Amino acid sequence: MPTYIPEPFRIKMVEPIHLIEPAARAAALKAAGYNIFGLRAEDIFIDYLTDSGTGAMSHHQWAAMMAADESYAGARSYYRLKAVMDDIFGFKNFVPTHQGRAAENILANLLVQPGQYIPSNMHFDTTEGNLRARGGRPTNLIRAEAYDPQARVDFKGDMDIAKLRAFIEETGVANIPLGMITITNNAGGGQPVSMANLRAVSAVYKEYGIPFIIDACRFAENAYFIKLREPGYADKTPIEIAREMFSLADGATMSAKKDGIVNIGGFLAVNNDDLFQRIRNELILREGFPTYGGLAGRDLDAMAVGFMEALDERYLEYRLAQTAYLGESLLEAGIPIIEPPGAHAIYMDAKALFPHIPQTELPGQALAAALYLEGGIRAAELGTVAFGYTDPDTGKEILPALDLVRMAIPRRVYTQSHLDYTVEVLKRIAAKRASYHGYRITYQPRLMRHFTAQFEPL
Ligand SMILES: Cc1ncc(COP(=O)(O)O)c(C=O)c1O
Numbered sequence: 001m002p003t004y005i006p007e008p009f010r011i012k013m014v015e016p017i018h019l020i021e022p023a024a025r026a027a028a029l030k031a032a033g034y035n036i037f038g039l040r041a042e043d044i045f046i047d048y049l050t051d052s053g054t055g056a057m058s059h060h061q062w063a064a065m066m067a068a069d070e071s072y073a074g075a076r077s078y079y080r081l082k083a084v085m086d087d088i089f090g091f092k093n094f095v096p097t098h099q100g101r102a103a104e105n106i107l108a109n110l111l112v113q114p115g116q117y118i119p120s121n122m123h124f125d126t127t128e129g130n131l132r133a134r135g136g137r138p139t140n141l142i143r144a145e146a147y148d149p150q151a152r153v154d155f156k157g158d159m160d161i162a163k164l165r166a167f168i169e170e171t172g173v174a175n176i177p178l179g180m181i182t183i184t185n186n187a188g189g190g191q192p193v194s195m196a197n198l199r200a201v202s203a204v205y206k207e208y209g210i211p212f213i214i215d216a217c218r219f220a221e222n223a224y225f226i227k228l229r230e231p232g233y234a235d236k237t238p239i240e241i242a243r244e245m246f247s248l249a250d251g252a253t254m255s256a257k258k259d260g261i262v263n264i265g266g267f268l269a270v271n272n273d274d275l276f277q278r279i280r281n282e283l284i285l286r287e288g289f290p291t292y293g294g295l296a297g298r299d300l301d302a303m304a305v306g307f308m309e310a311l312d313e314r315y316l317e318y319r320l321a322q323t324a325y326l327g328e329s330l331l332e333a334g335i336p337i338i339e340p341p342g343a344h345a346i347y348m349d350a351k352a353l354f355p356h357i358p359q360t361e362l363p364g365q366a367l368a369a370a371l372y373l374e375g376g377i378r379a380a381e382l383g384t385v386a387f388g389y390t391d392p393d394t395g396k397e398i399l400p401a402l403d404l405v406r407m408a409i410p411r412r413v414y415t416q417s418h419l420d421y422t423v424e425v426l427k428r429i430a431a432k433r434a435s436y437h438g439y440r441i442t443y444q445p446r447l448m449r450h451f452t453a454q455f456e457p458l
Contacts (some may be wrong), residue, residue, distance in 0.1 A: 002328035004416045005321040008314040012059070019045040019376045029372055033454030034439060036368050036378050045376030048407035049343045053099075053257035053264060055411030058309055058370035061261070061302045068298035073289050077297035081304040085269070088239060088307055089216070089246045093276035094269035095283050096303075098294035100217060100255025101126040103268035105133075106282045107213065107253060108207040110175040112136040112277070120180040120215070121159040122146070122187040125386055127180070127215060127253075129448045137392075141167055146188045147401045149338045149349045154229040155194035156340075157185030157222075159201050168208050168363050174176075177207045182215040183222040183245070187382065188216070189404070190323075190342025192225035195233065195244060202248035211250045211272070219245065220310040224320060238311040258344065261411050265299050291336035292329055310411075319343060323409055325416070329423045334428055338404065345408040348426075350383060354433055359384055359458055361438025364403045367429075369437055369457075371405070375425030379407045385441070386450040 001078040020028070020043055032038030041047065047054070068283060069076035078096070085094050097103045100177045104127050112118065114135025123131065123138040131138045141163045159181055181201055183193045198214075205212040223241040227233050233241055246252060251270035256262050268283075270276050287294035295303075309315060320343050327341030336352035350363040357363040364383030371377040380386075383403030391398050407422065429436075443454040 002325045002332070003321070004325045004419075005318045007412070007415065008318050009058070009412060011040060018042070019044055021425045022373070025373055025376060029369060032073060033443070034365070034369055034457065035199065035450075035453055035455060036372060036380070037451050039372070039378060043376075044372075044378045046378070046414065046422060048345075048377065048409065048422075049154045050377045050380065051258060051408040051410050053262070054413065055257075055261045055263075055304070056413050057261060057302060058412075060309070061305045064301040064305045065298035068296070068301045070297040073291055075103045075291060075297045075300070077300040078291040081300040084304040084307050085267070085271070085411070088242050088311070089252060089269055090243055091246065091269035092271045093273065093279075094267050095279060095287075095299060096292045096293035096295050097266045097268055097283070097287055098264060099257060099266045100215075100253060101130060102287055102294060103255075103266050104130040106268055106279055106286070107178070108134045110278050110282060111211075113177065114266060116175050116177050117167075117171050118178055119159075119164060119176065119178060120224075121157055121182055121193065122185050123180065124217075125382075125448060125450070126183055126184050127182070128387075132447060139167065140187075142185065142188060146191065147197060149189075149336065149402065152193075152340050155197060155225075156191035157183065157188060157193040158197040159193070161197070161200045161204060164201065164204055168204070168210070172278050173208045173210060176208075176210050178208045178213055179437075180213050180215055182217070184225070184342055184344070185217045186217065186344075187387070188402075189338035189347045190221075191338075192229075192343070192347045193228050195226050195241070196230070198245055198248050211270075211275075212248070214246065214249045214252040216252040216254040218344055219254075220259040220307075220316060221319065223311070223317040224313075225343065226357065230321075238313060238316060242311065256306065257304045259307070259310040260303045261310055262299065262302045265295055265303045267293075295363070315412075319411065322419070325420065326407070326409070326419045329419070330426060333423055333427045333430070335423075335426050338402075347382070347404040347406050347407045348379075349402070350381075351403045351407050353430065354436060356434060357436070357438040359399050359403055361440070362403075363438065364405050364454075365439045365455060366436050369439070371425065374429050377407075377419070377422060378423055379405050381450060393427035 256265035
């Protein structure tokens with residue numbers, strides 16, 4: 001029996017949730033075009049759609065929001081955030097943005113020309129979408145074990161350094177306007193990146209003069225994995241590890257909706273002053289003045305407190321243990337997941353759970369639908385629907401190597417009994433797996449189709 005670490009907090013405000021009847025769930029899913037993004041939140045019992053912006057804020061965060069400064073320019077809230085930014089991330093310049101993709105949009109808009117390549121361990125869907133929207137070619141160069149769901153590797157999010165070097169040599173530096181890495185690797189199981197790998201990636205980018213930008217969404221969780229697993233870091237605090245990680249990069253994009261534990265917010269940070277000047281101008285055009293960047297003063301204060309709370313060791317110990325509890329309980333029940341469990345989510349291997357559904361018939365979509373129908377649980381397909389695309393050179397439909405369904409665990413929201421219920425629902429699905437069928441897409445937009453695609457059961 002996996003162990004569960006008691007929550008290092010107690011509940012002082014509650015939000016009722018309800019499990020509606022099976023027939024009502026079936027009707028709701030049909031009305032949503034079988035896309036779980038189209039469901040009304042009140043028709044969902046347990047919502048693992050995302051850990052982004054869905055966390056519970058602490059009383060310290062709410063208190064900070066009450067004392068916020070809503071001045072248009074130069075607000076005290078901005079300077080409180082800046083002090084925390086300087087302390088943790090240490091980049092020379094930053095602007096707040098309303099969320100992660102706003103930072104990605106600005107960066108892609110300023111740096112990427114059509115036909116250029118942007119390497120990373122694995123780009124997340126919004127990063128990929130923003131780069132493709134500028135004609136860029138996001139390229140994933142993660143270590144090979146990341147594609148083996150059962151491979152228990154400590155740092156499964158590491159980039160393959162030999163592949164990165166060969167890629168730069170083949171592509172030519174002139175065709176690579178920036179290089180990235182995602183910590184932790186959300187698209188590949190929420191797996192961490194080691195400090196050794198960050199150091200090596202940084203050295204290669206530096207050698208070729210390619211700006212190195214970290215997608216920092218889950219930096220605190222990544223830092224704690226380094227503390228637990230990487231030799232030489234056991235005695236360092238998460239904030240010390242975070243500082244070292246960011247000292248290796250030229251900048252970062254961040255959705256604070258993850259390890260800022262806020263409902264909205266993010267930032268774009270860079271060391272280069274010229275680039276920053278262009279970022280500020282772009283921000284003013286699209287998001288707002290550089291000291292608020294599309295956010296209210298209270299959002300800036302909530303972020304400043306949230307970044308520090310996300311680095312608290314007792315919180316991080318519980319956070320990683322809670323996710324591991326769900327993952328190990330599912331493995332005990334025979335449900336295939338990406339191993340080892342990551343920090344923010346458990347990713348089920350839909351191809352392995354539903355081997356009778358061919359990948360072209362969307363096993364991940366079938367599993368996401370089954371979870372809702374069987375237990376009122378919402379989880380995200382991160383497989384063929386989210387990551388399949390048409391190759392711009394050949395016109396061929398490219399299927400991703402993995403067909404995953406992600407149950408992302410909102411921070412400080414669900415308790416052990418919610419996780420136990422989830423395991424019971426999945427056991428029931430597995431017991432009648434042969435009765436589930438695939439899906440066909442009836443509508444899809446050109447980019448980021450999983451948010452609005454419509455489906456039909458086969
Ligand atoms: C790794 C990663 N990068 C970028 C983003 C985009 O952030 P946002 O949803 O705040 O735009 C996300 C959000 O899920 C993410 O997980």
